[in-house]
Amino acid sequence: MIKQLLKKQSGQAITEFAIALPTMVVIFLFSQYFYEAIQVKLKAQELARYTTWEFTGHALHDYESGDMGYNDAKNDxxxxxxxxxxxxxxxxxxxxxxxxxxxxxxxxxxxxxxASEPRIPGGTIANFILTGVGYLLDGWRMLSIAQHPNVVWAALAAWYTAERNNLFGTAGANVFNPPSEWKFNNKGYIKTNVTVSFENEWIPEHFLDRNHWSQQSTRVRRLNFNMRNVLVADSWKLFDGQDVEGTDSKDSAFYKQVERMYLLKQSARNIFKIYTQIVRASTAVVALTALQKPLTMNPIEEVTVYSKNYTTLESGKRQMQEDLNSGAKSTYDTAPLLPKDDYDSDYQESLESRGENYMACPEVESLGCTSSLSQDNPFGDYIIPEEL
Amino acid sequence: MKTQALERLTSKKEGQAFPLAAVGLFIMALSVLATLNLGQAIHEKIKLQNTADSAAYSLAAIEARAFNFVALTNRTQIANYNTAMALQSYLSYAGFCYFLVGTVRDLIANVESSLAFGCSTFPFPYNTPYCILRGYFRAFKMIARVIVIIAQVAYEVVHYSAPMAIEALALFNEYILWHMQLFRLVLINAHIFSGMQEIVGEMYKPDDLSESRMKFMQGNSWMNIIINAVLNLIEFRLAFDRGAGVNPVLPDILMGALNYNDFKKRKKDKNKDAVRVMTELANASRSEESIYDRSGFAFASFLVSNVFGDKRGMTKLVAKESDSDIEPNPEIKALRATEGNYIVGDYLASDDYIESGIGIATAGISIVVALPNSINNLGSAILAADDKDDRKHYGYKNPKGKTGHPNGSYNGLVAFPPLMSIPKKTVDKDMDCNFVQQHKWPGIAPYTKFNPKADHNSDYNQPSTWMFLNIAPEYIRSERDSVPWHKDFRFNHGGNDQFEFQNLSTDDTWEHGGHSASLDTTIGGERSSLVGFLEGLNAISRGMVYYHRPDNWIEHPNFFNPFWRAKLAPVGQKLTQLFDRLTKGMGNDTFENEAFNYGMNFIRNFINDIFFGVVTSVMTH
Structure with a gap:
């Protein structure tokens, strides 16, 4: 009976199928499992990248208040x-x-x-060199006091040197840290770590226990994908591009930032303010002796910032009173703009060559600023479709 | 010796598909592993590209930060210049008022002298009122003298201190603000020369943040580091105009140290542009009310002695009258000059004077009139300069070289009755400025200036940041070596069965003989690289530092407004730009060879295809 069964070839296919099927199923199960695992792993990678790069779209630094916006951005x-x-x-x-x-x-x-802005590479050697450079600059500054014997300058330089370690880090700081009162963002180096776990749902958990390859228990356990992405996300963007016109724009972010930087710090500005009040009062006394009005200019200790938008050659200029004799200047540029006919500089030409399209393209993007469709193509506009 | 049963089994053909199926299944299993490997390869490639993107963007962000820092410190420099100008305005105005009150006192003295003439010359009783009034005017003169002393004391307070503060502000600009700019920009060199290693290394740190897989010169090849350093240095350097100071890139600094004297001459020749720019902006930012124009303070004086006229005054950063060797013109009238002498601001000049003025003092029966030719010389001028010979501070001179207020000679003075004697001048000397360093003004300090370029194909000199990254096969590994993407599987089914399972480290090679098929699952091996240093995986990324004032694309890039930003940018765009720059002028309206133009257009389009074909298919496989 058994011999007969062994001799018969019928059922061979189903037998082989019965043996092959579990193997095929296992392969299929693992294929799907690996496929999904890989998908999740790549997604985890994307999640880390997405989270990090999202910080580039948020205001991490506010020039107006000097506050940092990291925490708000992070939560969102x-x-x-x-x-x-x-x-x-x-x-x-x-x-x-x-x-x-x-x-x-x-x-x-x-x-x-x-995190703080990336430190420069180079380790101890770079630090040693930078420390030397830092002290060299200190020496240079001290030498300037010898060259310019001036009590006020000596006091300012001494103040700066004394504050330097607090404000700027040591001379050999790997990275320049702006004074804390200037409220620059010395951070903005975003480091993201994400963990995404992938749980097996259909392969029996102990399927590969004690497999012969590793001689270890290899459970189809939960996979944890740890991904990392880093980026300096904050370029200290100034989001407010409005005209700044001196003390009339005191509330503007641009003005407030320069004001914070003026004479290093508030205590220095306070001392200077007292001095300028003495100057102003003394001058007023002299003027009153001659029955003249005291000067009515803005307080000396107030910073002066004029920055107007340029869209044409004239739009950014500041119109002032005419000079005292005819023919003198009465308008002044609030950004560099040397006339191209008189000077080597390309400022005026640079302004004139820019357009109002993205990245200052002189023509619309569909024509491409520099692509072969561009009208700037030195070899003609032959391939620009007529309808354009 | 084979047994009979074994012979039967081997001679029978039944079940021959089984080993074949086994082999097939095994290959299928290997394919599953290959899927894993492919996934890992994709993961590693994306990781490398992410790293390149992060590094390129981060370098651009750090450069943008530095440029914004430079813009804000340049504005702070301007604020300091304005403060210096304001202080000198106060000083000049105080000097003018001091001269003015002295002149008023002198006019009273002249009236007293005129009364003395009447008292002593006219017969009694006609001389009586002259004699009585002379007594009063003696008292007036003394009172005026006291007032002049008060004015002098107050004036000296300003005169003692202001010039030192003015000089200190200019020195502050140079030795602190400019040095800070320079230091910050120079530090970027380290990131450039290391190929932004800080970011690259950080991206490849393992979960426990221990040792990075991508250390300096390990992982990323030395050739990539050189390419990145050269490209980024060139791009970074283009943004700066040496005329304003020194290019903050290491080679220039080293050369600058060797040629420091040339550097100090920056104010001359083409480098004047830098001084002009700073002067223009400093003058544009002044307080208009008084630094510039002090007109409207029409008259002054005491009841019995007045000086009338249009009061003028201004403070400006000016130049020598022309580019020639003539002396700088501190004569106050020159300050009213046009742009010709206004252009360069290495001289800080102040000017206060009276125009169309006239002085009148009277006791009713006696009158003294100082005519315009005398009063118009009344004023105060200061020229603060670096060169000792150029520094001036004095009152106006009359044509005889004396101080301009009515003095002993009374040039242009009419008196009735005539003067009895010539009164001594109240203020009859040039200013003594020795104690205040003689109005030293170092001039426009070095600063960091953008180097403009009116060419879109050059991105207006806005620097790009480049990141070519390579990771060699031996560094494409995680903490665990047993993962399949470090294996070189070889499966042989001819003759003796053999399975070779070779780790990249070759420490645990399993061999069972035979040679017929293999599956190398290592990622980025030498099989797919054309150039040695590109072996492994490669990625390219380009960042860009660009200037954009919100809602205004037209405004040109500069280092005076903090509107610098960072972004990623297309790699191939640079190629077309480069092509356009190199071929600029070749295809113009006068060139009528259309075949040539079509040909060049074809090359222009094709060059990008070739590049991307190479880059995407070979270099960055």
Whole structure:
């Protein structure tokens, strides 16, 4: 009976199928599992990148108040990223969007850090050299006091040197740290770490226990994908481009920033203010002895910032009273703009060559600033379609 | 010796598909692993590209930060110049008022002298009122003298201190603000020369943040670092105009140190542009009310002694009268000059004077009139300069070289009755400025100035940042070596079965003989590189530092407004730009060879295709 069964070839195919099927199924299971795992891993990578780059679209630094906006940005960004990447399409919130056939995933951690601006590489040697350079600059400044024996300058230089370690870091600071009172953002170096876990949903957990390859227990365990992305996200953008016209624009961000930088710090400005009041009062006394009006100019200690928008050659100039004799200047440029006919500089030509399109393209982007469709193409505009 | 049973089994053909299926299944299993490997390869490639993007953008962001810092410190320099001008305005105005009150006192003295003439010359009783009034005017003269002393004391307070503060502000601009700019910009060189290693290394740190996979010169090849350094240095350097100071790139600084004397001559020749720019902006930012024009203060004086006229005054940064060797013109009238002497601002000049003036003092029966030719010489002038010979501070001179207020000679003075004697002048000397360094003014300090270029194909000299990255196969590994993307599988089924499982480290090679098929799952091996240093994975990225005032693309890039930003930019765009720059002028209206033009257009389009074909298919596989 058994011999007969062994001799018979019928059923061979089903037998082989019965043996092959589990193997095929296992392969299929693992294929799907690996495919999904890879997908999730790449998504985790994208999540880290997305979270980091999102900081470039937020105001991490406010020139107007000097405040830093990292925390606000972080809350928005992390919340958005977690929602967005809850499913593999990184689009909307969907029900059960964190599950596929072979596994499910969850964002376990999205952590961002607002680190100090990257330090220069080079380690001890670079620090040693920079320290030397720093002291060299100190020496140069001290030498200038010998060259310019001036009590006020000596006091200013001494003040700066005394404050330097607090304000700018040591002479050999790897990175220049602006004075804290200037309220520049010396951070903005965003470091993001994300962890996305991928949980096996359909392969038996102990399927590969004690496999013969590694002689170790290889459970199909939960996979944790740790991804990292870093970026200097903040370029100290000034978001307010309005005209700045001296003390009339005292509330503008641009004005406030220069005001913070004026004479290093507030205490220096206070001392200077007392001095200027003495000057002003003394001059007023002299003027009153001659029955003249005291000068009515803006207080000396107030900073002067004039920066108007240029869209034409004339638009950025400041119109002032005419000079006291005819033919003198009465308008002044508030940004560099030397007449091209008189000077070597290309400022005027640079202004005139720019257009109002993105990246100052003189023509619309559909023609391409520099592409072969460009009308600037030195070899003619032959391939510009007529309808354009 | 084979047994019979074994012979039967081997001779039978049933089940021959089984080993074949086994082999097939094994290959399928390997394919699953290959899927894993492909995924890992994609992951590594994306990671490298992410790193290149981050590094290029970060370098651009750091440069943008530095440019904004430069813009704001340049504005701070301007604020300091304006403060210096304001201080000198006060000083000049105080000097003018001091002269003015002295002149008024002198007119009273002249009236007293005229009364003395009447008292002593006219017969009694006609001389009686002269004698009585003379007594009063003696008292007036003494009172006026006291007032002049008060004015002098107050004036000296300003005169003692203001010039030192003025000089200190200019020195502050040079030795602190400019040095700060320079220091910050020079530090960027380190990032440039290291190929933004800080970011690259950080991206490849493992989970525990221990040692990075991409260390300097390890992982990223030395050739990539050189390419990045050269490209980024060239781009960075183009943004600066040496005329304003020194280019903050290491080679220039080293050369600048060797040629420091040339550097000090920056104010001459073409470098004048830098001084002109700063002067223009400093003058544009002045307080209009008084630094520039002090007109409207029409008359002054005491009840019995007045000086009438149009009061003028201004403070400006000026130049020598022309580019020739003539002396700078501190004569106050020159300050009213046109642009010709206004252009360069290495001289800080102040001017206060009276125009169409006349002086009148009277006791009713006696009158003294100082005519315009005398009063118009009343004033104060200061020229603060670096060169000792150029520094001036004095009152106006009359044609005889004396101080311009009515003095002993009374040039242009009419008196009735005539003067009894010539009164001593109240203020009859040039200013003594020795104690205040004689109005030293170092001039426009060095600063960092943008180098404009009116060419879109050059991005208006806005620097790009380049990042070519390469990671060699041996560094494409994570903490665990057992993962399949470090294996070189070889499966042989001919003859003796053999399975070779070779780790890249070659420490654990499994061999079982045979040679027929293999599956190398290592990523980025030498099989796919044309050039040695490109072995492994490669990525290219380009960042850009650009100037954009919100809502205004037209405004030209400059280092006086903090509107610099960073972005990523297309790589190929630069190629077309370069092509256009190199071929600029070749195809113009006069060139009528259309075939040539079509040909060049074709090359222009094709060059990008070739580039991207090479870059995307080979270099960055």
């Amino acid at each position: 960004i992390v919340s958005d990223a977690e929602d967005r990447f809850a499913n593999l399409n990184s689009t909307d919130k969907l029900n059960n969007a964190n599950k596929a056939l072979a596994g499910s995933w969850s964002i376990r951690r999205v952590r961002t850090q607002n």
